[in-house]
Amino acid sequence: MTYAAPLKDMLFVIDELANIANVATLPGFEDATLETAQAVLDEAAKFNGEVLAPLNIEGDKHPSTWHDGVVTTTAGFKDAFRQFGEGGWQGVMHPSEFGGQALPKLIATPCIEMLNSANLSFALCPLLTDGAIEALLTAGSDNLKARYLPKLIEGKWTGTMNLTEPQAGSDLALVRTRAEPQGDGTYKVFGTKIFITYGEHDMAENIVHLVLARTPDAPEGVKGISLFLVPKFMVNEDGSPGARNDVHCVSIEHKLGIKASPTAVLQFGDHGGATGYLIGEENRGLEYMFIMMNAARFAVGVQGIAVSERAYQLAAAYAKERVQSRPVDGSAKQSVAIIHHPDVRRMLMTMRALTEGARALAYVAAAHSDIAHHSDDAATRADHAAIYEYLVPVVKGWSTEMSIDVASLGVQVHGGMGFIEETGAAQHYRDARILTIYEGTTAIQANDLIGRKTVRDGGAAARAVLAQIDATLAALKQHDGAAFDAMHSRLQAGRAALANVVDFVLQNTKSDPNAVFTGSVAYLKLAGIVLSGWQMARAMIAATQKHAADPSFYDAKITTAHFFADHILPQAVALEASIVSAKGNRSVLALDVDQF
Amino acid sequence: MTYAAPLKDMLFVIDELANIANVATLPGFEDATLETAQAVLDEAAKFNGEVLAPLNIEGDKHPSTWHDGVVTTTAGFKDAFRQFGEGGWQGVMHPSEFGGQALPKLIATPCIEMLNSANLSFALCPLLTDGAIEALLTAGSDNLKARYLPKLIEGKWTGTMNLTEPQAGSDLALVRTRAEPQGDGTYKVFGTKIFITYGEHDMAENIVHLVLARTPDAPEGVKGISLFLVPKFMVNEDGSPGARNDVHCVSIEHKLGIKASPTAVLQFGDHGGATGYLIGEENRGLEYMFIMMNAARFAVGVQGIAVSERAYQLAAAYAKERVQSRPVDGSAKQSVAIIHHPDVRRMLMTMRALTEGARALAYVAAAHSDIAHHSDDAATRADHAAIYEYLVPVVKGWSTEMSIDVASLGVQVHGGMGFIEETGAAQHYRDARILTIYEGTTAIQANDLIGRKTVRDGGAAARAVLAQIDATLAALKQHDGAAFDAMHSRLQAGRAALANVVDFVLQNTKSDPNAVFTGSVAYLKLAGIVLSGWQMARAMIAATQKHAADPSFYDAKITTAHFFADHILPQAVALEASIVSAKGNRSVLALDVDQF
Incomplete structure (x- = not known):
């Protein structure tokens, strides 16, 4: 069972509910018409359906593996990532001055939905890279921007977010990783970070870790946290990857779902210190991280919609095909496809209604974000920013909570076959379960x-x-x-x-x-x-x-x-x-x- | 994390809500006092906590395996099953004339709950054996009863239910397996059955398959189905297992959960026909199977309660131990154990309330069943039977539906650790997912x-x-x-x-x-x-x-x-x-x- 992007519904929402015509009146978005959206979405549907969707079950069957510090992703992922970069998909919503397409979030959001429907485990890598790009755009020096953004936006390098430590889950006040200034503008970073998505892998030439750490004289608690950029490979003057930096993957987790996505434990500085570069000002790391996290939270909400859509498509296809029992209303003497049974219908309609409702809300929120960032009127920007900010926790929390129920209904529609891993419904039930947890629990x-x-x-x-x-x-x-x-x-x-x-x-x-x-x-x-x-x-x-x-x-x-x-x-x-x-x-x- | 049976709550429900004193007035249950219950439950708690609970995660890590028709269960299961039989646990509610303890369902039910909390995968084997015992007691000839019941009740042999076929899931009208009379009172059975729980394994000397099949002249649909007993090994005159019968396990399923429990595809009659014995009368198989199924449905409801209880205990223990963030009400300046955070509390209380409510309902239903079967007044029997029958689908459907939510909350309480398989919370989330499907979907x-x-x-x-x-x-x-x-x-x-x-x-x-x-x-x-x-x-x-x-x-x-x-x-x-x-x-x- 492959994935067919729900293009009609996506375009309906973009056009009728999120009002793309209004977004296209914003400075810089003049080309972002419904026609542009349609062209981009058509291409995205093709790429995700053909290249990434078939790799979804492969990633579940053959997760990323760790050997002696090296993580090998599922066969096919590396090549797919190359195609993803070459297609320009990492750059959809990023600025054209660094090689992006500078399209509105309203057009990027359905692209992200498709990517996640096709392959949730794969999609996490670009999702984290988007976060790193946002943080650099917001707070990075011109030098850091020039050195890192083009490669990230091109899809040659990938990004990570390093927050969690063994003693500090959601409570970042407890961060202990330290960064010691070297007098030359660089720092040496020491510490252990856990739960680092794509913290190590073989799909990209370089990995750009964004790391929360404390400088020696930093105040206690969250007000003493700074943000550092720590590359896996040092970057040569010509921009090519150079010497290996002192950051190493000591293990990856054995997880319930999203198994192809390596979740790394990273050790910084075991061999003299990992070279890092301060992003923005000291002690403002949490603020910058929140910029990344807000973007990532919205994207995780979209992941919920994405996995719901895929689970729905799988269940609907099965329900049309599986013949079992006569209808309760006596309308047929023979057994019928189970889609004709009232409770199967109720389950499919529930899956569909929850997914469509959450999609509409997320895309409408994306349009608010576009206006909040691009309107030339300050009051308009502020009004839309406030509504967008109000909607972000709802999009993240609700779309992911409902996705667990939707994926569970997807299993139920399949009956006993749903419990057999080969069917694929169980993978969605396992994969969805992380969504209410990471990037901030519900x-x-x-x-x-x-x-x-x-x-x-x-x-x-x-x-x-x-x-x-x-x-x-x-x-x-x-x-x-x-x-x-x-x-x-x-x-x-x-x-x-x-x-x-x-x-x-x-x-x-x-x-x-x-x-x-x-x-x-x-x-x-x-x-x-x-x-x-x-x-x-x-x-x-x-x-x-x-x-x-x-x-x-x-x-x-x-x-x-x-x-x-x-x-x-x-x-x-x-x-x-x-x-x-x-x-x-x-x-x-x-x-x-x-x-x- | 091991399992401690909630004995206080169990005894409270038995005494105050299900009124064991009333059950102990029924003919044959004179000894079934609260003191008896307490003694039995204490022993059950010890056995399940010490022997079976530690094997739960083992069974998940090292599922049953199939090789060339032979199924090997998780290391430790075979010895545990021996102890289970020797402890008399298979016979708790079965008649003393065949070696059982003849205790009321009201006392057997908490024993079944504990068994399933301790090890859901293991518990399925006795659960199916109970069903086979019920069917033989109801419809078996004296000869079949004498030959099979003592061994089943002693826990030397185990039982299975063979309903499902590749083309016939819930719809038994489509059953195609056929049974040809041999003129000597026996039949030859031919066909394929799927989803057979413990259809093949190495824990018992013999396996007693109860199989739905059609005789040559049977009417179409569910009115032409008969029930047959097909032993894995033929039984010698002295009661010992003899020659291998023509029923073979061709594969087992790769499942989302309950991985230690082998789910077999059984092939009957590929080498000349599997010898079978008619149970009861021809064409009344569905009726007998419903007796088994009703007992099994109630027991699956209890499984829902059991997995909920275990998930709750694991989550509560973690919430008491894990320190993270300061309280929202400012009542402490330091980080506190997460059990002090309002939403963690809400989750634990939800888990607890759902579990206790479902337990109370199930045990009260068990008392109705005892009265329905043992009262010496026909009207009383009928009244209680009607209420019990009304409650069975509710106990099965509701206790299992809520168990998925409870197990999911158990993951959520653990945060990121809940998604890591080593923690154990994810196993309950996976295991629980079958419960709304088997023995009849919700x-x-x-x-x-x-x-x-x-x-x-x-x-x-x-x-x-x-x-x-x-x-x-x-x-x-x-x-x-x-x-x-x-x-x-x-x-x-x-x-x-x-x-x-x-x-x-x-x-x-x-x-x-x-x-x-x-x-x-x-x-x-x-x-x-x-x-x-x-x-x-x-x-x-x-x-x-x-x-x-x-x-x-x-x-x-x-x-x-x-x-x-x-x-x-x-x-x-x-x-x-x-x-x-x-x-x-x-x-x-x-x-x-x-x-x-």
């Missing part, structure tokens, strides 16, 4: 949603979003029929639930933080459901307006939105109840530790 | 709940259960405090939701089956949540009454019930909405197949 996204995204601006961004939902509710009222009625009443209830929870968060975070943070993930999921449902409502309206152009596609969109309204939106009210009505959520924290 | 349980358990008796059993919930609601009213208030209002709402759905099912199943069956799994989950919540409400009342005897334990029980009320019961209303208010659920079935 709880960390939820804390961000509460602290930095809801409380800090007094709920302004949340209320801006709620006002947009109100506009959609008013527009729904202009339409008749069961689908619109269902959507209106469910979205209205969901909107009220979200608004109540935002108020609850604003009123209680300072005075009773535990009452709020025990409901943090529930708030994130509630936001994910209501905001995805809102996008499905907008999709329903657009599909009605465009209906004549492609009746089958638009009918399916309206039906999927209707399903979302009836079967997914109602969960919002249950989530609200478990946050707001639970009176301080005392039951969550009441047990003593020894009662567990 | 959809099949839900169809059973609708068709045979709700519609067939006009809702009588469902209403009997609802009346019991009403009694609990009245009792809750006698208590004060936030926990009781929350439980009363949530359970009342849940009870109303369940009652509405039962009415909806009764009114619409005939006239609009698709409207009902698209909501089938939602109905099952709703029933699981409300009935588990009801047991937690009963637990809350009992804990208040017994409080002085063990304040820490009973406080924890009340808090866990309070959490269930605030955080799990609200989902019932969302599920009701997606069934009843969705106006025929047209959106589920509206798409054409080619729109997927």
